[in-house]
Amino acid sequence: MSTEVKVPVLGESITEATLGEWLKKPGEAVAQDEPIASLETDKVAIEVPAPVAGVMGDYSVQAGDTVNVGAVIASIEAGSAASVPKAAADTAPKQEAPAAAAAPAASAATSAGNDMPLSPSVRRLVLELGVDPTKVTGTGKDGRLTKEDVIAYSKAAPDTQPAPASAEAAPVPATGSRGEERVRMTRLRQTVAKRLKSAQETAALLTTFNDVDMSAVIETRAKYKDLFEKKHGVRLGFMGFFTKAVALAARDVPAVNAQIQGDEIVYFNYLDVSVAVSAPNGLVVPVIRSAESMSFAEIEKTIGDFGARAKAGTLTMADMEGGTFTISNGGVFGSLMSTPIINPPQSAVLGLHRIEDRPVAINGKVEIRPMMYMALSYDHRLIDGREAVTFLKIIKEAIEDPARLLIDL
Structure with a gap:
């Protein structure tokens, strides 16, 4: 038996949002009212709680998609993670299998860190500081890492950071190489842009x-x-x-x-x-x-x-x-x-x-x-x-x- 997960009421006059990220993967156990996804509205990010306890089912939409209030975005299957058919578990991202095989004896802290999604700003800071996120204790909601957690860990435990890669192991980009990165504007940033432009056009x-x-x-x-x-x-x-x-x-x-x-x-x-x-x-x-x-x-x-x-x-x-x-x-x-x-x-x-x-x-x-x-x-x-x-x-x-x-x- 499965239960549909729908977009909750977002506030007065707000009819749609953007799916920011999934917080649970298909095949993972979820508790009732546990956040399973985040939605970006015109003003804030809102977490979608699980309506029932069970196992995360398939996604109906992907991160970045626009969803309307009341739309079905996923399902939650009855039962526990251990009883989920293999086919359901196989819907999880394939790239995790090699990591699991390479580190079967990972500590509880490492497992928790690997399962916890990072926000874009935290992910960028982790890369800049060379911090292993699995070794940082998160103080955010549900144990998520915040930028302050990463900075504090970097300052308090410099000796635990990964040693700089050798010249042979870290290829240096060719001199003069140019690149670019395209990032989808968040709904909040889109709304800010529209409102500020409207202020310039309307007000004196x-x-x-x-x-x-x-x-x-x-x-x-x-x-x-x-x-x-x-x-x-x-x-x-x-x-x-x-x-x-x-x-x-x-x-x-x-x-x-x-x-x-x-x-x-x-x-x-x-x-x-x-x-x-x-x-x-x-x-x-x-x-x-x-x-x-x-x-x-x-x-x-x-x-x-x-x-x-x-x-x-x-x-x-x-x-x-x-x-x-x-x-x-x-x-x-x-x-x-x-x-x-x-x-x-x-x-x-x-x-x-x-x-x-x-x-x-x-x-x-x-x-x-x-x-x-x-x-x-x-x-x-x-x-x-x-x-x-x-x-x-x-x-x-x-x-x-x-x-x-x-x-x-």
Whole structure:
């Protein structure tokens, strides 16, 4: 008896997805609710759980195929892996047979490592660092390897890495050889490309800049970070200060937290901040709900949770939906200055950049201060230049004098 595996409901208005990868091979035993495949939607990767326990049957679709909600993608056969007919087991990839014959006494860790699929980014890092993935303990979901696992293993156990191949065993490509690699765009990357291009074609985009002296925030963090972490169990970061400052500025410049819908302007009396965080397949933007009413600790805990779940691939569609304003921190990657693009239908995005010591004039004297450039990209159809400049000025004043955040100035 077999049970069909169907594409689950993916979220409001989402009718199709791309099959990212199979997590179970035909002939392998699966437990009920165990992930057997991953689907890439317009926003996140979603795992497909096994509806019943049994043995993985044949695939109906392959990685890279587009599937609709409710479509059958595989089957699960009743019974255990040991009782599966040989014909079913033979549907597994043939190249594994030589490996099994060559290493019949492989350790449990090696077997687990060989059976666990690697994401493209982890696979690339493994090749770059020369790490044997079967010797690395995975800390991701279901024991999968993450990039952090590979990097930590590479740093902690350099002596266990494979010795460099000899000149005779490692042929060197001919000088001047050229090659290329074609990789199918993920559904997430396709959607990002379409939305950003749509923003350029639809909105009247303009960017205004300001710089901010980070001395006061850095001193505040240094003074209270240990107490803050001890009391709240989370580190005090810069994003909490900027989120609170945006909430403060949005009250005085409501157009920045508004949207054009048809021939109407919708002003929101709440601030749902989309924050860009890094995920294995690219940047995603989960939403901090009602940020204007949250404390520093609540904001930092929410952002930390988003970051951990993004790396583990467990963010949901509900985490991504909505958002009235976006904060993007390119500074964590070393960006000095940029012109971010708004995330439609939002009307503005605040870009943060790296902090660097620069000479500035303070009371007629030149001093070295930790400075950061801020960029506000906005839809000029809704937001005037005066409003954009005022918005950035309020944020600058709040960051340079954090007491303003406590007394609503």
